[in-house]
Amino acid sequence: xQPFNLFSIAFFSAVRNVYQNHIRAAHATLLxxxxxxxxxxxxxxxxxxxxxxxxxxxxxxTQAGLGWRNLCEIWTNFYAGQYAPLNQLYYTxxxxxxxxxxxxxxxxxxxxxxxxxxxxxxLIRSILPKLILLPALQTEQISFLTAFLFAILxxxxxxxxxxxxxxxxxxxLFYLAALLSYCRYLDTARAKYFYxxxxxxxxxxxxxxxxxxxxxxxxxxxxxxxxxxxxxxxxFEKLPLVILTVLFGLISLQSQGLxxxxxxxxxxxxxxxxxxxxxxxxxxxxxxxxxxxxYPFPFQNGDKVLWWLWIYAAAIPLMIxxxxxxxxxxxxxxxxxxxxxxIGLVINxxxxxxxxxxxxxxxxxxxxGTCFIVGYFVVINLHTSRKRLSWLFVFGLYTALxxxxxxxxxRVWTNTYTLKEKLKKTIESRKDYEELKKLx
Numbered sequence: 001x002q003p004f005n006l007f008s009i010a011f012f013s014a015v016r017n018v019y020q021n022h023i024r025a026a027h028a029t030l031l032x033x034x035x036x037x038x039x040x041x042x043x044x045x046x047x048x049x050x051x052x053x054x055x056x057x058x059x060x061x062t063q064a065g066l067g068w069r070n071l072c073e074i075w076t077n078f079y080a081g082q083y084a085p086l087n088q089l090y091y092t093x094x095x096x097x098x099x100x101x102x103x104x105x106x107x108x109x110x111x112x113x114x115x116x117x118x119x120x121x122x123l124i125r126s127i128l129p130k131l132i133l134l135p136a137l138q139t140e141q142i143s144f145l146t147a148f149l150f151a152i153l154x155x156x157x158x159x160x161x162x163x164x165x166x167x168x169x170x171x172x173l174f175y176l177a178a179l180l181s182y183c184r185y186l187d188t189a190r191a192k193y194f195y196x197x198x199x200x201x202x203x204x205x206x207x208x209x210x211x212x213x214x215x216x217x218x219x220x221x222x223x224x225x226x227x228x229x230x231x232x233x234x235x236f237e238k239l240p241l242v243i244l245t246v247l248f249g250l251i252s253l254q255s256q257g258l259x260x261x262x263x264x265x266x267x268x269x270x271x272x273x274x275x276x277x278x279x280x281x282x283x284x285x286x287x288x289x290x291x292x293x294x295y296p297f298p299f300q301n302g303d304k305v306l307w308w309l310w311i312y313a314a315a316i317p318l319m320i321x322x323x324x325x326x327x328x329x330x331x332x333x334x335x336x337x338x339x340x341x342x343i344g345l346v347i348n349x350x351x352x353x354x355x356x357x358x359x360x361x362x363x364x365x366x367x368x369g370t371c372f373i374v375g376y377f378v379v380i381n382l383h384t385s386r387k388r389l390s391w392l393f394v395f396g397l398y399t400a401l402x403x404x405x406x407x408x409x410x411r412v413w414t415n416t417y418t419l420k421e422k423l424k425k426t427i428e429s430r431k432d433y434e435e436l437k438k439l440x
Contacts, residue, residue: 013214023137027144031121035114038406042106042161046415055080055320062091080374083251086206087167090232094214105163112169113160120368121147124375127233128185130224138379139162145375152399154406156290159361161413168361171208174200182218186225198240204250205299210365210402214247216239216341224334252381265301265348272309273297273357274349279312280358283369288402291409293419332375339369349417 009391027124047053061079064070074092098104125143128134150156159168178200185193199216204211215238216400227234227255265273276298284291320327327333346362381391411421 014223023140027121027140027147028118030144030152031117031147032114034148034403035110035117037403038114038152038157039110039160041410042110043103045106045161045413047100047105047163048413049416051416052421053162056082056164057091057105061088062095064092066092066096083209084167084207086203087208088164089172090207091169096419107159108158109163109166109169112166113156116169116172116176117147117151119173119180120150120371123176123180123183123241123368126180127221128335130226130413131334138383140386141379141424142372145378146368146372149371149402150376152403152406153285153367154291154402155360156364156367156411157291157360157406157410157413158220158293159364162361165361167208168364171204171211172365174204174207175211175214178204178214178365179217179221181194182221186221186227194237196200198244201241202244205244209248209251210342210345210362212245213341213345215245218336219333220337221343224330250395265294269301270349270367272305272313272384274347275312275316276309277347277358278343279368280314280338281347281363282370284358284360285363285367286374288405288409290426291360293412293423294426295356296427297357332373335369335373335376337368337369338372341367342366384400417426 045351047057056079059079061070061074064073070092071089074088079088094108094436096107121143122197124146128139128142160166178197179329181196181200184190185197201211201214204214218238218241219234222229223233269430280295297310327336346359348357354388378395382388382395384392
């Protein structure tokens with residue numbers, strides 16, 4: 001009897017593994033298809049001349065090649081108010097292989113996005129069992145939906161299709177690799193995975209300064225894994241990252257200081273402005289309407305704060321108070337905190353050089369949090385609600401609308417003329433456009 005039981009266990013275990021592998025293969029296929037259906041036309045796109053492409057991509061460092069002298073200059077110099085040596089090295093490498101062929105630049109950018117999509121899938125699948133105990137099938141489905149929404153989200157089109165914004169997708173790639181390494185470290189307690197986390201963290205910052213938020217995100221993962229914050233080891237192991245974060249932060253401030261001529265909003269003005277900015281980012285991640293390359297500030301520095309901006313400042317703490325009981329759900333808390341941590345630097349609370357109140361590309365990494373919330377909510381309701389067909393219809397319609405909007409919005413980034421046409425429509429749609437014409 002015992003041999004038969006062992007055989008039965010082995011047989012059903014093998015069947016389950018085959019079934020799960022088929023699910024993952026299907027998910028991988030659908031993820032690639034989701035990216036392809038949105039981004040297939042990028043091979044027709046050109047550089048955006050007269051904008052950042054001409055500054056950051058078509059420059060001396062790109063054309064100077066992979067020689068030792070040029071590499072040293074890339075790693076030791078600030079350029080146009082930024083320090084992103086790994087991103088510049090990326091352009092230099094592509095130029096060495098393909099010259100200034102925009103098709104190759106765009107296709108490689110889409111492949112980086114696909115890589116990020118799979119990293120999101122792997123990350124959610126790794127941490128979800130730590131958040132809540134779910135059947136394996138639901139874990140796979142939530143991981144898939146999170147990655148799929150991340151793949152097709154309209155707000156993520158800008159960093160993927162705009163070549164000069166490649167630092168966003170590249171830094172996200174190394175950032176997600178660092179988080180996966182850290183998860184592996186928490187699972188195994190092997191030092192090599194912690195050193196790997198540090199390595200990817202450095203690469204991530206060398207691509208974009210927003211990577212300095214990594215220590216905060218690691219503390220969030222410590223919470224998810226149920227680590228005791230009274231344990232000194234938790235704080236001691238963050239010390240190298242904190243030191244690097246301070247160093248990197250100083251580098252970022254120094255690089256941005258080279259731009260000059262940029263005045264910052266006073267503190268009292270930044271409070272309602274940051275609440276408005278945070279709300280705009282969050283809603284555009286869930287309901288992307290009227291996406292644009294440029295979002296003008298609602299008021300200029302030195303002007304009186306518009307009264308309706310204070311509504312945002314009051315509404316956010318009120319919403320937190322009303323949702324306090326719901327925030328005890330670890331899955332919801334994780335999604336919101338992941339979003340807020342990674343959007344915090346660009347909500348105009350910290351005085352950084354910004355010429356647009358929001359920018360779609362800055363939300364790229366943060367959208368993982370909102371996509372996770374939607375994916376979890378949908379899957380749980382599909383498995384527990386009696387109105388499964390209704391939920392399936394609503395989510396199917398939501399996904400279809402996102403896909404349709406992304407397919408339409410991506411054309412804006414075809415070339416300089418299409419982008420300027422969109423920008424012209426954005427300016428003319430402002431309520432104060434007629435007043436600005438009179439002033440001119």
